[in-house]
Amino acid sequence: MGLEIEFKDLSGYPIGQSNWKQASYTMMKCKSFLGSSVGQKFLVAITGLGLSGFVLTHMLGNLLLFVGPDAYNLYGHKLTSTPLIYIAEVGLIVLFLTHFGLTMKLTRENRASRPVAPNQLPSNVVKRASFASRTMALSGLMILAFAVLHLVTFKFGTYYETTVDGVPMRDLYRLVAEEFQKEWYTAFYLVCMVILFTHLSHGFTAAFQSLGLQSSRNKLLKRSGFIFAVLVGGGFFIQPLYMYFWGGN
Amino acid sequence: MKLHLKIWRQKGPQEAGSFKDYSVDNASEHMSFLEMLDFLNTSLVQKGEEAVQFDHDCREGICGSCSLVINGNPHGPETGTATCQLHMRKFKDGDTIVIEPFRAKAFPVIRDLSVNRTAFDRIMEAGGFCSVNTGNAPEANAILIGKETAEKAMDSAACIGCGACVAACKNASAMLFVSAKVSQLALLPQGNPERGRRVRNMVAQMDQEMFGACSNTGSCEAACPKEIKLENIARLNREMVRAAWVE
Numbered sequence: 001m002g003l004e005i006e007f008k009d010l011s012g013y014p015i016g017q018s019n020w021k022q023a024s025y026t027m028m029k030c031k032s033f034l035g036s037s038v039g040q041k042f043l044v045a046i047t048g049l050g051l052s053g054f055v056l057t058h059m060l061g062n063l064l065l066f067v068g069p070d071a072y073n074l075y076g077h078k079l080t081s082t083p084l085i086y087i088a089e090v091g092l093i094v095l096f097l098t099h100f101g102l103t104m105k106l107t108r109e110n111r112a113s114r115p116v117a118p119n120q121l122p123s124n125v126v127k128r129a130s131f132a133s134r135t136m137a138l139s140g141l142m143i144l145a146f147a148v149l150h151l152v153t154f155k156f157g158t159y160y161e162t163t164v165d166g167v168p169m170r171d172l173y174r175l176v177a178e179e180f181q182k183e184w185y186t187a188f189y190l191v192c193m194v195i196l197f198t199h200l201s202h203g204f205t206a207a208f209q210s211l212g213l214q215s216s217r218n219k220l221l222k223r224s225g226f227i228f229a230v231l232v233g234g235g236f237f238i239q240p241l242y243m244y245f246w247g248g249n
Numbered sequence: 250m251k252l253h254l255k256i257w258r259q260k261g262p263q264e265a266g267s268f269k270d271y272s273v274d275n276a277s278e279h280m281s282f283l284e285m286l287d288f289l290n291t292s293l294v295q296k297g298e299e300a301v302q303f304d305h306d307c308r309e310g311i312c313g314s315c316s317l318v319i320n321g322n323p324h325g326p327e328t329g330t331a332t333c334q335l336h337m338r339k340f341k342d343g344d345t346i347v348i349e350p351f352r353a354k355a356f357p358v359i360r361d362l363s364v365n366r367t368a369f370d371r372i373m374e375a376g377g378f379c380s381v382n383t384g385n386a387p388e389a390n391a392i393l394i395g396k397e398t399a400e401k402a403m404d405s406a407a408c409i410g411c412g413a414c415v416a417a418c419k420n421a422s423a424m425l426f427v428s429a430k431v432s433q434l435a436l437l438p439q440g441n442p443e444r445g446r447r448v449r450n451m452v453a454q455m456d457q458e459m460f461g462a463c464s465n466t467g468s469c470e471a472a473c474p475k476e477i478k479l480e481n482i483a484r485l486n487r488e489m490v491r492a493a494w495v496e
Contacts, residue, residue: 033489042486110421112354112459129471212486
């Protein structure tokens, strides 16, 4: 029976504990890590990568638009008829809320840290950050607004029915084709995809920095954001264009 | 050369500041930026006006005392150069130069262009040291350190703690400074025993001082007079994760 003295460092982290495996200490360690700005950015990065994974699969799935109405509708039907979809949806909402909540909190704090707006550096000076990196909060909010509108238009939009191989299912292809016959909607959609591109081009690379995985040796990881954004943004860009020009018939 | 200067004048931390116009008529292009300000101050004193207060010490680019945001650039438009090592030949005759203090909640203005950067000292006090008694210098081959590791530690140790990273950042984040200090010690065996608590304490102090979080924009790296790399920030993040899992 030794003398129990609690040692804590500045962040409330227990140090020098022989019984550090106890649950209460694990809690203290988690609180200390997640209470720090570094820990919070870590969570933003993890959730951001999760959401990146979602947009990637969403883009890849939508490539079936090029195959034809039946393939696309069948994909949508298979995806929504499994009970696993509810787990995936809850997961997605958790990812989104964490990402949104933390970034808004951090943005507010960051603004407070900088009482005077940073100077707009002249464009010929190298000491400036990329446009995408300076406007992450704004592009994020625009993507949020777009996502809500997108759900209203498609997920909760008009329900057409069709049958593929005798199975009745939703004719989502028809709705997509109808929506992208509108010039203004297609144009708005394309603008939103450019915004998504800028958000991903900075965010995807930055996530690996926040997770501590970037190094000067790994050039590919540094460029990964641009590559990923071209892939996802580009994929989402050609789909409405295709539907506008060739989706009507 | 003839120069038009727009200089931030502020009487004290609580007072409101504003830009004031000055002109320097016969500055030499061989002057350093600080010498040009000395030159201006001499003329102001001769006219019975108050001299512009600014920070400086070694004027050799190694002490980290000089600051100034020149035309929107911390330490001026040159890369890898502190204000004291910036020369007037980098400007043109008849140029208008805007001179401001470093702007951050954690760096309150003392007067004019001089800011209080003791927040950095408090971060260092929280963990930027080795608390072992090292005694005499050990025999050189007793602790072997790889060349690459030694170079990386040395690159991180080049940080002079001037605060340009904070001034350049849209969030006034001190991550580049803290990460350089954490990296320098985490890379070497002498800093190893305390690396976990060091990074936790320094980050906790950094947050407490009201520096912002890192948005990974990279402005700090571009503004750093010692060209400290963003890689250090990745290492700091890594150290924090390691400290939470391993220790």
